[in-house]
Amino acid sequence: MGVTIKDVAEAAGVSISTVSKVLNGHYSISEKTAERVRGIMREMNYYPNANAQSFASGSNHTVVLLANLSPNAAFRNPHMFEIIAGLEEALCRRGYRLILRGADATSACGIAEEIISRRSADAIAIHVGVMSHPLAAVLTRLRFPHIVLGAPDFESQVCWIDNSNTYSGAVAAGYLLSRGYRRLAFIGGRSYDLGSALRLQGVKQGLANGGERLEDQYIWLGESTRADGFRMTEGLLNQKQLPDAIICANNYIALGCVDAVLKREMRIPKDMGIMAFDDYPFSQIMEPPLTVVDINVRDMGAQAAKFLTDIIRHPNMQIQTYITTSNVIARGSTR
Secondary structure: OOOOOHHHHHHHHOHHHHHHHHHOOOOOHHHHHHHHHHHHHHOOOOOHHHHHHHHHHOOOOEEEEEOOOOHHHHHOHHHHHHHHHHHHHHHHOOOOEEEEEEEEOOOOOHHHHHHHHOOOOOEEEEEEOOOOOOHHHHHHOOOOEEEEEOOOOOOOOOOOEEOHHHHHHHHHHHHHHHOOOEEEEEEOOOOOHHHHHHHHHHHHHHHHHHHOOOOOOHEEEEEEOOOHHHHHHHHHHOOOOOOOEEEEEOOHHHHHHHHHHHOOOOOOOOOOEEEEEEOOOOOOOOOOOOOOEEHHHHHHHHHHHHHHHHHHOOOOOOOOOEEOOOOEEEHHHHH
């Protein structure tokens, strides 16, 4: 005969009711106790009958993630899959499985309505890239457990989690000041690029904290492309007084920036320091490798899983928060 719920309860020194509540993610069981019971289940190779468990609890212990899975999505957004990995790993520890469904900003609302009406999942996670006003309205009106991975660029009452781009910008400026740079420049996306705008805001704050300021002539905004990174850097290098370091809003812009600096036969980092954000997709393969402010996006996925299971237990819970685990990876592009 296989291992029973009674065997697990005896091994864990708890009641059968407690084991049942752990299986069903009941809010009354502490996370410490739940983790211990789940560990014993794994040791004893105990696997509850999923159909019976779903029928008894009204839960199928499933979370559906809506994200853009079009060709080259991983190249355009390398962070997304690290977030998914952290989300799946943490949900699994809490007894939930993650199902991935492809969507875009047009189709995501209809898919979410189908999931909610069929009750085919206990909650929905939504990558911010497929968020829309209609989807936000549906989630808010129906009060269905959900979390958006990334802060939406419009006002809403949806639950979301994101890293702080403002803080990351301040970290970048603070690091360059600590390395002796004083005249900093910033090249980034246009004003509607929220991530770039917040990083610029953070750079200004970081410089102000160090008694410096970001001069207007050292702020260049364009498209987040290699070509525009090159164009904006050439504009900076045509000025009478050059900056001594350039902060690039992302790796794509940084590619063009490095091209332009090397074209002028300037040495990196002796003549010009260059710093960017995020460790992927190009920072390690540039020459010299880029110093970056990186964020632990896998941990962001894990934190999203924790919040999501809390929301499942308390559907009226409102979560709108930034988590920040930014750290500098120093490489050869700064002194």
